[in-house]
Amino acid sequence: MKFKNLKLGASAIALATVLTACGGENAQQAKEDAKDAANNTEAAVTEEVDKTKENVEEKIDDLKTGIEEKEFAISLDDAVAKFKEAFDDDSIEISSVELDEDDGKYTYDIEGFKENKEYEASIDAESGEVLAQEEENDHDNDDSDDDVAIDFEKIISPKEAMEKALENNKGYVKSYEIDHNDDGKLVYEIDVEDGDDVELDAETGDIIHK
Structure with missing residues (x-):
């Protein structure tokens, strides 16, 4: 056991x-x-x-990298056409255009007018989508400082305007605007980051001041 x-x-x-x-x-x-x-x-x-x-x-x-180096799917002419399409009125005159960036998205902010109405719209520079639009009566229509239409056939291209703005200038272009200055002259206002901002004649390309 x-x-x-x-x-x-x-x-x-x-x-x-x-x-x-x-x-x-x-x-x-x-x-x-x-x-x-x-x-x-x-x-x-x-x-x-x-x-x-x-x-x-x-x-x-x-x-x-400035917008002078970028190629957007929607050109200035495309943006103007889409602006008029948004309001279904090809006879609207354009008074100002700005191309700027907001939170990584580039948009054309366009203002226009016709008779006693004013129009505004933001258009995506890549997709062409109308992000916002507004139409209102122009209560200041009788003022002597009325809107003046941009004749796009007479102005230099944004590319040429930006190139001229960067001549002998450092930095890169953050945004540009086509509008009439205080003297009533149609100008490009070029916002240059890390350099000097430039205002130049929209028709001749001559620099007015930095």
């Missing part, structure tokens, strides 16, 4: 040894799996951080 108990005890010890060995192997495998998972997670996080960093750097570089 004693020997039987010894045999059973030996078997139990052997089984315990096997289970311990298996348990050790499982623990080691679990440890390795956890380590691999941690490494994979770290690699995924690092990759995501790198992508985010690249996107931020691209946006910063894009903001440092």
